[in-house]
Structure formats: C-alpha cells, structure tokens
Amino acid sequence: MRGVARLLLLLAAPALGACGGGGDGRPNVILFLIDTLRADHLSCYGHAANTTPNLDAFAREGILFENCWAQAPQTAPSHATLFTSTEPAAHGIWNDVPSPSGEVLHPALADGAVTLAEVLRDAGWRTAAIADGGWLIPERGLDQGFEHFESRTRGVVDRVQRGLEWLEDNADRGRPFFLFLHTYEVHTPYLPPPGYEDRFAADYRGPMREVLARARAYAASPEIANPLTDVQKKIVNPALAEADEADTAFVAALYDAELSLVDEQFALLIGWLRVHDLLDRTILIVTSDHGEEFAEHGEFGHKQVYEECLRVPLLIRLPGGPRGLRRRDPARLLDLAPSLLAELGLEPPAAMAGRDLAWRGGDLGLDADGFVAETNHPRRQAAWRSGGRKVVLRLGPDRGGQVFDLAADPDEKRPMDEPDWIGRARTALEAYHELATDRREKFGLQPRLQGLEDLDPEQRAELAQLGYVDQ
Template identity: 30%
Template sequence: MRAIMGLDPVGAITRSVEAFLVALLMVFAVACEQAKLPNLLLISLDTVRADHCSAYGYGRSTTPVLEALSAEGIVCDAAYSVSPITAPSHATLFTGLMPQTHGLRVNGERLSDFGLTLAERLTAAGYQTAGVAGSFVLNRTFGLDRGFEFWDDYFPAEGSKHPSSEWMGHEVPAGFDRRADQTTEIAADFLRDSRDPDRPFFLFVHYFEPHGPYVPPDRWRKDFPCDQGSSELESMVSAYDAGLAFTDDEVGRLLKVLDEMGSTEDTIVIVTADHGEGLMTHGAMAHGQHLYDEAVRIPLMFRWPNRLAEGRKLAPAVSLADLAPTILELLGINEGAQEMDGRSFAPWLLSPSVEGVTFPVFMFRGKVRRAVVEKRWIEGERFGVLDGQWKFLTSESEEDELFDLEADPKERMNLASSYPQEVERLELLLNPWVRMKSPTDGSGITLSLEERQILEALGYGF
C-alpha cells in the first residue's frame, strides 16, 4: 500500500544510509586533516651569541634572514643555553634533560642511553627523521645520532677549518667540519630526493659556522670590512660577524627549498644556537670558560604559518632544556614531556594571554683546566641560575657572582656582597642541581627531601 502511495521504504533507508556514510566520511576527513602532523625543521647555529644578530638589534646586518623569519613568527628575547659548549648543549636539545641528568657534561663524552631522544620519540610518532651535522663534535661516535634514520656526519678533509686527525682522544677519519654551503646542500638533497611523501619529516641541521677559526668566504668578508688601523680584536670580531652573515644566508637558501617544495605552510621552523662566543667581553675570545650572557644567551625563533602569531616577541627567559617538551606539545604528542627536566612553553607561543609566568633558568659549565682569565683563576665546574632580573654564578674554586641584568646587562658589577639575601635564595634554587649526580654514572641522585621539594615545586620531577 505504501509503495502504491509513492512511499518506498527500501529507497528511503538506502538514502539515509548513504547520507550517514557521507557525513561519516566528512567527519573522518576532517579528523584526519586535524590529526595531520606538521613537518619540523630544527636548525642549530654553532657559536652564535644573540647580541651579534641583527634580528636581536645588533648594529651590523648579520642576520637579515633571521630578521625576516622573526617577522613571520615569534622570537624569544631571552633564550639561554644550558652549557657554553657544543655536545652537552645538543644532548639537552635532543633530550630535554640537563647535563647533570643526561650525563654528557663536556665535549668528547658519549650520550648515555638514559632517556629517549626527540628523534626516537618522533620516529615512534611516525616521522621520518634525518640529521645533518656540521662538525665532528656531533659525530655518531658520541651517540647524538640516536633515533635518527639518516645522519650525515662525514666531512671531507678538503675545506675543513680544523685539519686534525685526532680530537679529544678520538680519531678524526677525514675532515673535522664542513662549510655552511656544503651543509645546506646535504640538507636540501634530503628534502628534494630522500623524503618520504607519506610521512612528516623531522630534519635537524647543524651549521658549524661561525665557529672559530673565523675564516668566512671572501664575498662575506668584504661586507664586513675593518677600518684602517683597526685592532686585531676588531678584525677578528668583523670576521666572526661575516661568518655569521654567511651562515644566515645559507639558512635562507635552505628555507627557499621548503618554498620550492610547497612545504612552508606545513613546516614548523625553529632556529637556535648551542652557545655563544666570548669575543673578549670578559677576557675569553672563544667559549667554554664562562657562563656570562655572551657565552649562553642564544637566538631562538619559531615560524609556523597560520598557527603562530607573526612578529611577536616572547619576553620571559626560556632554556634550551625547554625546547624538546615545547616541540612535543606543539606537535600534539602527549607522551614523554613529563620525563624531561625542561618545561614546555608552547602555551606562551600559542596564546599571548598566558604569558607572564616565569621560571628560573639553569646553566652549567663542565670541568675546565685551571687557567687565568682577566687576572682571575677559573677551574672545575660552575653553575648558574637566572631568575627574574637576577643571575647568580657559583662554584667551589671561583668567587660567587650576582648580577642585576636589568641594571647591568653587561654583567660588570658583582653584587654578591651587597645582596646576601638574593644570594641565599638563588643558592637554594641551585643547590639541588649542584649536588645532583647523573643517574648514568652509577651513583644515582642524592638529594635531600627539602631539595627534592624545591625542584618539584619548580616543575622538575624524578
């Protein structure tokens, strides 16, 4: 009867099922699009102090590419490395752990198997992972390649700035390092020829320039000339700046490859450095001896089109130890960050309204041989903490130093004797890190209950 009246129950049911399936497919497609993981390009510049980057207000145009990048994203005004040397800093970059935790305290040591690396975590999440090292310091001998499917660390002897067959007791099979343009070519080849189109990629690129010796290509040296009668130091600083400009240009060349591939919109780009350079600001030309800002304050910037605000500055101090957990949160990967020493500041990047909370930033210098710098002995390990305007440095063999970075950004006036209450407060923050022993050295973590409570209150877990 219903069929005669024009009602077709079978057809109605079929159409309803079809409509439901179409709606289900649309929901599934939207969910898939939302679940699509972005690519990640993480660039590490060796030996770059933030205050020599024009992106941070330096008078010379050393980093026009980074200036453009920061205009398209977010620049961290006060980013700090955990160490003034390369291997410990990169170990922290990859693990989110402080040197006291991951156990790699000085160059030439091997990263332990304690804790997972960022590459291991992203591989497990479905990423294709690749790394391009710029110097032997990041050779796979030292375990910093852990988790990467592809790791390029072979450096031809020709063109190396450091012709050496041995370094820190390890044989150097060919060259020690490669120039920035060679690094760009290898990274670009991976993007063009080796990437898996069915997986997001995580590409880490380490530029060794402008690490000493400062011998930039002539084309860049001419852009940073010295006046007649300039001192040897002025000439060396100009050469350092030229090497930085050369590297900046190569970063731009690599970013153009992303553009050519149509991957810019789908890629988070992060540019940072492992540490700075002395340039005689406190009596050291190179790095590794001090924890002053020229040695540990580094550039850090993010670009993620349509997700992160453009042209924004992030004021609170952040640490290189915070980068791995921040990356995981940006990618929506919920596992792993709680195991790290660093804290994610992804909420600060994603929403300006949550900015304002600050945390102390810790830094560490591994053992150095006894030496005289600016008529003072330096020796052994040294620890530092930055909390608000106050920066405190301490060790067993050197005098304590307290600086008010707001009033004294050059760190020239030691206020330790004038503000004993601040010294006491910052010592309390530092004490757990000073006494902490790496869980990889067989000694375990030996902290008092009070020290554990201090660290836990700051967000550090065990």
C-alpha cells in the same frame, strides 16, 4: 630507548587530523642549529650591523624568543639537553670529563635516554640529521633516533646543500619528516669567504688583517694534511693574546661575516621550501647551542656563563602560527623538545624536565622560579637567574660569586654587593643538582664514559680542527 617501550609509544601516538602538514597531513619539522651563535649578533636581536636580513625576515613571519638560555656553554652538553630535555647534570654529556687519573673522557648518551628524534621516529616521522661533525657524532650517542645520520665538518654551504638533497629525496614521501640541520660555520677559526669581512670592518687597518691573510693561506695549504687543525692554535690565538679593542672588534666582525654567510644559506633553505610548497607545512625552528665571547669577560671562546655564552636565538615559524610575535619571558633550550611535542599533540617522555613554552602565547613564569646553567671544564662555573637577578658562581676552590641586575646592567659589568643572592643561588644550585641526580637514577641516564681512542682518525682530526682535542 629500545623494544617494548618503543612499540607502546607507537601505539599511543595520537592520530592527528589533516591540517595541511607533511606527507600524511602532520607537519614536518626542521631544526636549523647554528652552533656557537650568540643572540645579540643577529640584527633582529638588536645588533648594530646588518648581519641577518634573511633571518630577520623569517622572524617577522613567526615567533622570536628574546631571552632563550642554553643550559651549558658547550656543544655536547647543550645538544644532549636539547635532544633529551634533561639537565647536563642529569645526562652527563659534557664535552670533556677529567678523570682522577688525569685522562680526559668523553661521555656518550645512555641508551636509556629518550631523545626528541626517537619520539618523533616512533610516532611516524622520517628522521634525519645532517650535522657539521665535531661532537655531533654517534660515539657521543647524539645520533639516537635519527634514521639517517651524517656528520662531517664541511661548513654551512655544504651542509645546506646536503640538507636540500636529502629533502629532494625524502620530503613528501607519505610520512612527515624531522630534519636536524647543523653547522659549525660561526665556530672558530673564523674564515669567512674573502671580501665578506669588509661588509663589517672595511675601515680596520690593524694587525689582525695580516693574521687573517696568514690563516687563510695556511688553511688553503695543499701540502698540509689537516690545515684547519692548527690555524687557531698556531696563528690566531697568539695574535689574540696581544689584541687591543680595535683588533677584538675586527675578530668579532669576522664572526659576523661568517654569520652573514650562514644567513645567505638559510635564504636558500627557505626559498627551497617555498618553491616546493613545504614552508606552510613545516615547523621551522632556528636556534643555537651556546654563544661566543669576545673578551667581554676576559676570554675568547665559550667557556664561561656570562650572557654572551648563554643567550641564544630562538626563532620559530609555525604553519598558521603567529606572525611577528616577540616573547620577552625567559625560555630554555631544555624546554624546546616538550614545547615541540606539545605543538604536535604528542606526549613528552616522563624523563623530560622541560616545560611546554606554549609557543603561540603564554609565560611560564621561569623568572620567578629561577633556572640554572653550568659548565664543568676547564673550570666549574654556574649561573642562576631569578627575580631579575643573575648570579655567576665559581665552583672550584675559589668559591666566589657575582650578582648582576640584568635589566640595569645587561653586559654584566657592575657586580652588586648582595651576598644574600649568592647564598640563594648556591641553595638553588644544590636543589637543581639533587633533582638532576634523581632524574639520572630514575631514568637510567648514567652516561657511558670513553676515551679518544674510541674515535676514528678522521673524527679526531675534525675535533682537533675545532680546537677540542690535541691530535
């Protein structure tokens, strides 16, 4: 958003009273986004292993949404939805868009899109993003609204350290701040610090231990320019193709080990805020953009729309807010920006599609209305939830579908013979696409399409590390 509209929004910003907030009395906001984190691997979401003692303690001080859904199982579309509160089908920021000529394109968020950071910046917040590279780059338009934007793949230890440095320099300087802090730590390749794996898989003696040793040695090779680039592809993926149940459990334990590292780093952030008397002047949100699958439905990664890829954590601590509140009603990442703006007393931009979740207590009734998630590549899939049912739709030439009762079958292992639900889901998906298309046209959200040649070599190398592109 540019020019006059910004000025008008600035003038329209309500003057909030002094309520124990940031530099000018309004609360600070930190959005800590742990990329690729499925909800059910946090112990506070019921995981058997004790992965997240610090996040669990944090959850007890605030609000935990048990059923938050991402609207897409990939980084770029999900972040664009989180930032703009518009559907992936409206903003079009998919990770990849295959063109008819066979080229894979990487769309950038339209200038006309209005992001959460833009709204906060224009209302007086100091805005910053410290992100872990990958698709979180200006070339995808995801820097819109951040006065300070830095994004390089460095891991959670470095990113939290950078976040604390930024806070040292910028907190309490007359304006409240909005800090978006992002890490890819639990994304592939899973290479936790040596020994962390034994917190979760001390008894495993199978072949994946040797694969982990080789992957670590390869990643540390000083003679290879971008060693992480090939770890997953050359070393881990061939082993995954042969993995049995115990091997797969070990791979999931490596993910848990990395989550355990993230949890420790989160404790540093919380500790810093407490010591600097900022915790009770800051709205702190922890969430993820999508989950991760460990062969529950035949694949690794995050390319499908089963629960392991869509259900993400959502933890919120509000100054003076509820403690230990567990919300069971469904929430969407789409709703996060409007809910935060409502909490801050700011009007959401007209283009935002999400609703105010009324964090302190309420129920949007989303389950009755139904809601959608989808993915476009490498194959098209959509999911629709309503009335306790979940429908997984295949949208390619094979137009099949599966119906699940999530209460009775939360792991989605027993599809039901209910073809009428598949028909209802297709109708709902069509209506959703119509609404999204209208939103795109009405608010100028048509994305800019671009090829990889628009990225600098270091960015390409980092994307290859994460397995998103061939270098």
